[in-house]
Amino acid sequence: MRFPVPQVRTLSFLVAASLSAGAALAQKGETVKIAWIDPLSGLMASVGQNQVKSFQFVAEKINANNPAGVKFEIVSIDNKLSPAESLNALKSAADQGIRYIVQGLGSGSALALVDGVNKYNERNPGKEIVYLNYAAVDPDLTNSKCSYWHYRLDADTSMKMEALTTFIKEQKDVQKVYLINQNYAHGQQVSKFAKSMLARKRADIQIVGDDLHPLAQVRDFAPYVAKIKSSGADTVITGNWGSDLALLVKAANEAGLNVKFYTYYANFGGTPTALGKAAEGRVYQVGYGHYNMPGLNATLVSEFKKRFNDDYYSAATYSGLTMLAEGMAKAKSTDPLKVAAAMEGLKFKSFNGEVEMRKTDHQLQQPLFITKWAAVDAKNSYDVEKTGMTFVPVKSFDAYVSSTPTSCQMKRPS
Structure with missing residues (x-):
């Protein structure tokens, strides 16, 4: 997958943009956009709609007391459950300057995204994208096709x-x-x-x-x-x-x-x-x-039901955004390169107890x-x-x- 090469701009503009971006990455109160890439149309649309609500719900809860001092904003992009459309969505996220993506509905789309993120990051040093996978469970994703930029929150098949x-x-x-x-x-x-x-x-x-x-x-x-x-x-x-x-x-x-x-x-x-x-x-x-x-999960399930009249069934959304917040706090940065390193081997408390993001393959142990x-x-x-x-x-x-x-x-x- 190839992304378009940006148009040439003046050197002074590039330097100014670089300095302002660096300052923003270290600034508390920053809004960190996260692209949600999953189906909002077709037979699986109802599942996708529940998932994007789940991420928005968890983001609001974490934003109330984010250890990194930042605010998460979820940007939804419909991939129509298609690997090809997932790559288009990745391009759209990159074009918007979004540095974090989440996806989970379909391992075919996940495999495409891993490949796409790997290639994009190789070609765009300093603008890396990190991919949090909350539900795509093909074991190859953390075995033969494992990637430094991919972190799986669900247990694999x-x-x-x-x-x-x-x-x-x-x-x-x-x-x-x-x-x-x-x-x-x-x-x-x-x-x-x-x-x-x-x-x-x-x-x-x-x-x-x-x-x-x-x-x-x-x-x-x-x-x-x-x-x-x-x-x-x-x-x-x-x-x-x-x-x-x-x-x-x-x-x-x-x-x-x-x-x-x-x-x-x-x-x-x-x-x-x-x-x-x-x-x-x-x-x-x-x-x-x-x-x-019992405990935290019961609270999440109850509050989600009251708010959306729907079931909260993908608690990996909580694990994912909690891990991201803890990783940013540990890295003291929102720069994906630094945050990715901080999330390796990270132990944190989630809805189902203490869990660990295994450093070897980026597979959550739970x-x-x-x-x-x-x-x-x-x-x-x-x-x-x-x-x-x-x-x-x-x-x-x-x-x-x-x-x-x-x-x-x-x-x-x-």
């Missing part, structure tokens, strides 16, 4: 599958598993890791189906559900999210498919509504938190939780999508348990 299969290992009723996933980097990795980890932990489990379907294009999952029924599966494992999971669950309910679902993303995007009371006790999710966590779809009760009272149902914690894993090794060979600026 392999980490979540490590926790999920460790839990499944003890579930003796799981005998025949059907895999159905979106046909892009994340979905392909869910299939790959499910097969390899189940073979290692429960060799008796049969994989009776393995489907990949187009991302955010299928409107009727009935044919896929028919295949699952005919396979004799008792369990479905899926990394689907948004409309692709909500419509899959809807089709499963309509067909009377009475199997267990082990998921990554059943807690949002209309999926809880599609599950309803009929799916009680049959749907599990792995994640870095859940709606019924606890993971298995939750189950169940009726709201006194102990687990958060009502998801006004269904009278919620996700109840059934197992937790410390960060070191679900952590997976990395092959990253980080190339750092000289």
Whole structure:
């Protein structure tokens, strides 16, 4: 990807601009713009709208007492869930002088952004851009394609599958598993890791189906559900999210498919509504938190619901902006080159306890939780999508348990 070369200006203007920019970077009260690059149109638009509200909500909370003394401003750019459009959005952010970007919905777009940011930074020393990834979980992003400029806040596909299969290992009723996933980097990795980890932990489990379907294009999952029924599966494992999971669950309910679902993303995007009371006790999710966590998370969830009448389901937004604020405070600067260095190995308190941005590959190390779809009760009272149902914690894993090794060979600026 190439960015246009700026028009030649007078030397005196360039010197003046450089001096004023340097002064601004060290000045408290500065506004730091962060470009949010994710879908605001298409089938995943409702998810994108929730995410941008989540970032704006967290930014306002952190701005009230930002340890770096700066103010965060979120600038939203619609990437239409497209890698190509994500690169256009990156160019737009760079043209606006924005030095920090966030993205998470789709590993295809994430891989494109990592490549685009790497190339841009190489060609524009002194104007570097840092990329905070809050939800794109392809393990390659912190392994073979790791980048100094990329920081992942979610647990990657392999980490979540490590926790999920460790839990499944003890579930003796799981005998025949059907895999159905979106046909892009994340979905392909869910299939790959499910097969390899189940073979290692429960060799008796049969994989009776393995489907990949187009991302955010299928409107009727009935044919896929028919295949699952005919396979004799008792369990479905899926990394689907948004409309692709909500419509899959809807089709499963309509067909009377009475199997267990082990998921990554059943807690949002209309999926809880599609599950309803009929799916009680049959749907599990792995994640870095859940709606019924006490303390800070409960406050965030409650305040977000009151303000937007919506569920706050991507708490990585809190981790990301907290890490950025702490990194700027540590660096005593908003210069991305200095802040990136400060965030490496940074330990900080987030909504789910103390977490660490692993220096080796820029993968956040944090606890993971298995939750189950169940009726709201006194102990687990958060009502998801006004269904009278919620996700109840059934197992937790410390960060070191679900952590997976990395092959990253980080190339750092000289």
